[in-house]
Amino acid sequence: MGHTASVDQVRAWSAYGDSWWVQGGLRAHRGGGREELPGVRLSASGLPARQWNNGDVDIAATVDVDQIRDWYAGLGLPWGVRVPAGSVWKWGERVFHGRMMGLDKDRFRPAAGPDPLTMRAAGPADLPHVAHVDQAAFGGQLELTRAWLDPHVQPGPVTTFIASLGDHPVATGYLVRADGRAGPTGCLGGVGVIPEARRRGIGLALSSRLVAHALNTGAELIVLSPDTASAADLYRRLGFTEIPGFDVYVDP
Secondary structure: OOOOOOOOHHHHHHHHHHHHHHHHHHOHHHOOEEEEEOOEEEEEOOOOOHHHOEEEEOOHHHOOHHHHHHHHHHHOOOOEEEEEOOOOOOOOEEEEEEEEEEEEHHHOOOOOOOOOEEEEEOOHHHHHHHHHHHHHHHOOOHHHHHHHHHHHHOOOOEEEEEEEEOOEEEEEEEEEEEEEOOEEEEEEEEEEEOHHHOOOOHHHHHHHHHHHHHHHOOOOEEEEOOOOHHHHHHHHOOOOEEEEEEEEEEOO
16 A cells, blocks of 8 residues: 655654653552653553553664663563654664554545444443443453553543443543654554444444544644554545655564
């Protein structure tokens, strides 16, 4: 799939890093935190899962990997770094390529969901339902999933929505609002639908609701990292365009 020039690549990369900077700030009192070092911003969740402890590299040539290693070692956490695709990076083992997509506010094409789907913002009391749906959609350990999602259902810069058919929660996802280097932005994450409710337009409708929430709270650019080709196709229907993504490296 080719890339388009409708979304500024540098700004989108900064927006993605801004969202993880917010995540680190949310978790500073939970064994995580955040730190800015030459050429890289670090974010830690406090959880022993590498995917939630990463640095976002801006200028690869200025990064001192030993500084990164020492910071995460002080927290006792596994870690990796996200490097913009095409960058020269000579450290560690490349384990993953992440796609990226962006949406400027004037390109949004909202989508409705099927009846009788309802969607609402989740609060602390909804954590068991949100964690159950997330685990059903993505797998993983329930205890870790709950710990990761708990800050997302508290008042703050992350808003989680839960979608239900009748009284049954069937989908969830969250939006991180940031006002950082890239200006007012949002980042979608964790959009998942339980297997038995898929292929009904629920994920599309929930994603549309999250984008609308981001725009209603002042975001001018929305970014995300789709985990499958079918997810990328879904987001294109909302107006997202694909941009060069990132490579994840870990300490060998």
